[in-house]
Each structure stands twice: as C-alpha cells, then as structure tokens.
Amino acid sequence: MHVIGFAGYSGAGKTTLVERLIPVLKRQGQRVSVVKHAHHKFDVDHPGKDSYRHREAGAFEVVVASDQRLALMREFEQPAQLSVHHLIAELYEGVDWVLVEGFKHADLWKIEVLRQSGPDEDARPAQYPDDTFVAALATDRPDALPEPTLRPVFHLDDVEGIARWLLDNAHRFDYKAENHELSFR
Numbered sequence: 001m002h003v004i005g006f007a008g009y010s011g012a013g014k015t016t017l018v019e020r021l022i023p024v025l026k027r028q029g030q031r032v033s034v035v036k037h038a039h040h041k042f043d044v045d046h047p048g049k050d051s052y053r054h055r056e057a058g059a060f061e062v063v064v065a066s067d068q069r070l071a072l073m074r075e076f077e078q079p080a081q082l083s084v085h086h087l088i089a090e091l092y093e094g095v096d097w098v099l100v101e102g103f104k105h106a107d108l109w110k111i112e113v114l115r116q117s118g119p120d121e122d123a124r125p126a127q128y129p130d131d132t133f134v135a136a137l138a139t140d141r142p143d144a145l146p147e148p149t150l151r152p153v154f155h156l157d158d159v160e161g162i163a164r165w166l167l168d169n170a171h172r173f174d175y176k177a178e179n180h181e182l183s184f185r
Contacts, residue, residue: 002173003088004166005100005110007134009124012115013156017138018099024163030096035087037102045073084108089177097166098175107133109173113156114139116146135172138162 006014018034025032045052051062055075064071072090084103091098100108104127112127112134126146128134136152139145145153154162166173 001088001091001093001095001098001175002166002170003098003100003108003175004135004173005084005103005106005108005133006113007104007110007127007131008113008115012113013138013140014101014113017111017113017156017159017162018101020159021099021163024159025097025166028163028167030167031094032097032099033091033095035084035091035098035100035103037084044071085177088175105131108175109133109135111136111138111154111162113137114141114145115156116141116144136162136165 006018008014022032022034045055051064051071051073054062055073059075060077061072061074064073084100084106088098088100100106100110104110110131110133112131114126114137117140128137128149128151129147134151136154137145137149138154138156138158140156142153142155152165154165
C-alpha cells in the first residue's frame with residue numbers, strides 16, 4: 001500500500017484535487033481509498049435509520065452492509081485521539097493507494113496544496129519550508145512560491161502530472177504499518 005497526504009489550509013483545494021486524482025489513478029488500474037480528517041461532531045448516519053437508532057441506544061460499533069457497500073460506525077465513550085496511522089490500519093489491505101486529506105502535521109509524505117491567489121495568501125504561511133514530510137507542492141501559482149524549493153511543483157490543475165509522478169515514485173510512498181504504534185482501545 002502507498003500512502004500520500006494532502007496538506008493545506010481550508011479552501012486551498014485539497015478536496016477538489018483528491019476528488020480529481022481518484023479517477024485518474026483508477027484508470028491506471030489502482031484501487032484507491034481516502035482517509036479524511038473531520039471536525040468533532042460529524043455524522044454519517046441520519047435520525048430514524050436503524051443504524052442511528054442502534055448507536056443512540058448505546059452500541060459501541062454498528063456495521064451496516066449490503067452487496068455494494070459496508071459502513072462501520074464506532075462510538076468512543078471518551079474522546080479518542082486517533083492518529084492518521086490508526087485510521088489507515090482500519091482500511092482494507094488490498095488497496096493500492098491511500099490518499100489522506102486533512103492531517104497537516106502527520107508524519108507521512110504529503111503534497112502541500114497552496115492557493116496563493118486570494119485574500120488570505122499572506123496570512124497563511126507555507127508549510128514546506130519547515131516540514132520535511134512535504135514531498136511536492138500543488139499550487140495555483142507555481143511561479144510565485146513564497147520560498148524556493150527543490151521539490152517537484154505542480155499546477156493545481158495538473159492532475160495527470162501529479163498522478164504520473166505518484167505512480168513513477170510509488171516506492172517512496174510504501175507504507176509500513178509496523179513502523180507505527182497503534183494502541184487506542
């Protein structure tokens with residue numbers, strides 16, 4: 001399994017880039033999973049549905065499955081500080097790529113997504129000058145980086161180029177779960 005993160009501030013274009021990258025990788029025969037950081041009280045279930053009622057009744061885990069999908073919902077009795085590595089460990093082992101969105105400071109290779117044309121461009125410092133895990137940059141202004149870099153720099157719209165670079169350098173993004181301590185129960 002290969003893992004690459006997408007880091008950047010809200011509104012930079014991470015979700016759009018990941019959304020556009022998935023079908024490009026799939027056309028290359030790659031099975032892709034996504035790990036997305038969410039805010040505190042997000043919900044994927046809806047009031048009135050059986051699975052919601054089971055969770056509300058106190059079930060620790062509810063698995064809902066059909067012949068086309070599976071969903072696992074887990075309720076923590078106490079707030080749990082899960083790392084991105086805990087979430088990757090939950091994924092199906094037969095996946096080729098895991099695209100991680102929103103774990104900006106995680107200790108895994110990432111592409112920093114920078115949107116430099118906008119009202120907040122000066123208020124949001126780039127991460128790559130100080131983060132050795134930033135492997136490449138995707139930006140709307142490749143010609144106007146805040147600091148020079150030797151890392152690959154892609155235009156945000158160059159999804160084909162980013163996919164080609166990932167596939168050509170897949171060995172760099174091999175993920176070894178045994179390198180991360182994963183106790184959280």
